[in-house]
Amino acid sequence: MNQVKPPKFPLKLLKSFCKPEYHSDIEGDLLEFYARRVKKIGPQKARWLLLKDVLLLFRPGMIRSFKPLQFLNHLTMLKHYIKLSFRGFRRHQSTFFINLLGLSTGLACTFLIYLWVADELSIDKFHENDARLYQVMGNYQQADGINTWNGTSAKLAEALEEEIPEIELAVGATDPDWQMTFNLSVEEGKFKSVGKFVDEDYFKLFSYDLLLGDEDQLFSGKTSIVISENLALNLFQTTENILGETVEWQLQQAKLVATITGVFKAPPYNSTDQFDLVLPFELYQQVYGNDWQNPNSVTYVLLEKGVDAVSVNDKLENILQSKTSDPGPNLFLKPYSENYLFGKYENGVQAGGRVEYVRLFSLIALFILGIACINFMNLSTAKSSRRMKEVGVKKTVGAGRSSLITQYLSESVLMALLSLGLGIAFVLFLLPSFNDITGKEINLQFGPKLILVGLGLAIFTGLAAGSYPALYLSGFQPAMVLKGKLKGSMGEIWIRKGLVVFQFSLSIILIVGVMVLFKQMEFIQNKNLGYDKDNIVLFQNEGKVAEDLETFLAEVKNIPGVLNASSVTNDLFSPPGIGDFQFEGRRIEQADFGRFAVNYDFIETLGLELKEGRGFSRDFAETNEIVLNESAVKVMGISGPIGKKAKLWGTDMTIVGVVQDFHFRSLHENVGPMFFHLSSYSNNIVVRINAGREKETLASLDQYYKQFNPGYVFDYKFLDEDYQALYLSEKRVAILSRYFAGVAIIISCLGLFGLATFTAERRRKEIGIRKILGSSVFLIIKMLSSEFTKMVVLAIFLALPISYLLASKWLSGFAYHITLQWWIFAGAGIIALILTWLTIGHQTLKTARINPVRFLRDE
Amino acid sequence: MKNLKLGEFEEIVILTVGILHGNAYGVTIKDEIEKRLDRQVSVGALQITLRRLEKKGYLSSAHGETAPTRGGRPKLFFTITAYGKKAVEYTRQKRNELWDALPPIVLDL
Secondary structure, eight states, rough: OOOOOOOOOHHHHHHHHBBBHHHHHHHHHHHHHHHHHHHHHHHHHHHHHHHHHHHHSSSSSTTTTOHHHHHHHHHHHHHHHHHHHHHHHHHHHHHHHHHHHHHHHHHHHHHHHHHHHHHHHHHTTTOTGGGGGGEEEEEETTTTTEEEOOOOOHHHHHHHHHHTTEEEEEEEOOOGGEEEEEEEEEEEEEEEEEEEETTHHHTHHOOOOOESSSSSGTTSSSSEEEEEEHHHHHHHHHTTOOOOOEEEEEETTTTEEEEEEEEEEOOOTOOOOSSSSSEEEEHHHHOOOOOOOOOEEEEEEEETOOHHHHHHHHHHHHHHHHHHOOOEEEEEEEEGGTTTTTEETTTTTEEEOOOHHHHHHHHHHHHHHHHHHHHHHHHHHHHHHHHHHHHHHHHHHHHHHHHHHHHHHHHHHHHHHHHHHHHHHHHHHEEEEEHHHTTTTOOOOHHHHHHHHHHHHHHHHHHHHHHHHHHHTTTHHHHHHHHHHOOOOHHHHHHHHHHHHHHHHHHHHHHHHHHHHHHHHHHHHOOOOOOOOOOOOEEEHHHHHHTTTHHHHHHTSSSOOOOOEESSOOOSSSOOOSSEEEEETEEOOTOOOOEEOOOOTHHHHOOOOEEEEEOOOEEEEEEEEEEEEHHHHHHOOOOSSSEEEETTTTEEEEEEEEEOOOOOOTTTTOOOOEEEOOSSSOSEEEEEEEETTTHHHHHHHHHHHHHSSOOOOEEEEEEEHHHHHHTTOOOOHHHHHHHHHHHHHHHHHHHHHHHHHHHHHHHHHHHHHHHTOOOHHHHHHHEEEEHHHHHHHHHHHHHHHHHHHHHHHHHHHHHHHHOOOOHHHHHHHHHHHHHHHHHHHHHHHHHOOOOOOHSSOOO | GGGGOOOOHHHHHHHHHHHHTTSSSHEEEHHHHHHHOOOOOOOOHHHHHHHHHHHTSSEEEEEEEEEEGTOOOEEEEEEOOHHHHHHHHHHHHHHHHHHSSOOOOHHOO
């Protein structure tokens, strides 16, 4: 009889749903029909008819019951697996703790980065109208390309609202980046607070909660003021019944008594715009002008629902052209909440911004988690010989591969869940310092979202980390493993070795990075700026002090402990440009030329060294004098500069002195040319106090200040704080890199440990034979550790050139930096080697000291 | 005697099992019904009915020999139980009663 093989699929299908007790004879019947049909109508049709028959068998009486039986079984098995896992953990405690440490470190890192990324992404997104909220940006054509910023004319908002129907609301305001600091006074006292000027509809556009006051009547008069809840508490100790109270505010020379017309809830922490008071925009326009050519404001826009921002951009263009003949900026709309992450423009084109960090850190998180998972795999497979017999026996007794896979996966998921617990403990522990480093205020709030993310992360990690061991272990041939044979392919070993080399290269790069950063920061701290930056106190020149500066300075000098005092207009580490400065008929237009507008005694207070001539002195009635630094003399090409004349803003100035070069910008830049000139107006008072008596001197300064300037707070800072602020981002990188280096080292060592264990187990018999043939413990240690030493040496050779390149690239951002010395690299290499030996030491020693009989007898 | 009711197809299946006397299993039952009644029977419908009748106690089954065309699977032979016989009897009797009650004039039409 011509037998045609029946198709497999329909029969499999039947088996999958048919009640097992009915299955065998029905299948027999079907096959009989099939065989008959093949003869009668051919195999093609017979096959279709078979499938049809099977499908028609799919009916309630035939289908087996799946759930109750299976579910019970699964639950029991799961219990069994969990019990086995815990027994395993208890039995192999060191492995358990190593895995726990590795995975929880990885999870904690990932979790921290997740929190940070989620926080970054949430910034400015809390406004109800977020999707329709835009900021007007301008592309300004300038000599060195297109400059993109948010400055617009103060008149723009009103024109937009009137002339473009797609715009529901438009609001003008002052740039929040200015951080205008207002002096406030009420009966209870004087306060300082950050605020801005905004248009009427500001609180309709943005979702800052208005607690008191009528949204439509906030700025009905020019003398209104709207303050935050916090400020209200500061001013009045209450937020009740304060509408109508008066506050006197002062900003530079402007001063007004205003009536409180509203109280709002202070902007949440994830708002880029932080302010405690707002004043009517109308007032700002009155004082600072509202010319179409003057981009002294910012403009926010709320589009109508369903309007595309691109279509509005064209209309923006026309508006500006109809108002002014000047070639103004190209205006365009940018989603308000994108400002934060996508803030950088290059030549008018969006060029990333903070979002680059978000991407970088997300990548790092994936990377760390990946390495932690691979380590877990490494350790699990390395320990496989321990489980060989278990797998063999289970399979012999009848466990299928899938149930073994389930067992190992549930074990690794359990491991990951335990690690998550520990990881969250790490996160809670590290969060304050993490916030400190990153300058954030992240809280761990256990909401459903966070729990979901955490569990998802743990389960994913568990499955990913457990997948390879589960497949590897469950694939053992029972007969082979029960005989004690374990095959390991060369490929696997190479993967492990490669991983260790990779991890160590990374660690070495980070070790070098940490060392270089540390040395450079130390260098910055100790760098002689050309004067002693310690013990210089700065505070604002305001109130009565500003009115009678000379008297104040003269009397401050009499306070014991005060060495000298002066005042200066500009910030000490970011002087303004030179303005119109001419020498011998030619205009000096050098961008890095610094100008210091100072008072008498400034040079002496800083302690700058005069090379030639003299400083400014009250003994000479002449005020049209300037003092250059050495670089300026060189740049201007003057020989014998004293007595020569230069022109500043059209006025002849006599060069009376030359000071030695000093650092007046951050160490990222070379010392440039600069000059001092006398100025009658000053922003900051500078006082040098005696080292060693800071506390007493500051106390008497405070006392004197309050007496001289009643109502004002003596709010001082040390010059050193300004100096430190110049390197804030470097400091953050330095601290973060220390943590990353720590994590990388922990993870690398775990990887190495896994490999050491694996090798030791594989080579036990070899070592046993070697020992029998007379090898000493020392020789075996040497043999075992040389393998790892080779890998780490390879990692060192890979990592050092890379770290050298990275370090010199980073250092090249500083005009003044340490030279990269050989010992930094040698040190990193030696640290890596010592770590290696410490990590493998225990395993190696244990393996070398085995009793050969133990491993040779069972063959 | 309420529980002795049989459906139309059930009746056919029981009777066919009887006809085949000792050689009644899936394939032969299906063939027999198709031959005698000139109608298509699906394996699904037949099997479900057989199992239902067995559950009700009208049929009993026993595994028999196999054949090479059956892929090594045994045949499942069905026989009518005493209870099954009663059920067929009952159905037949009820049907006859109905026939008897029919006034002759109706059939003359």
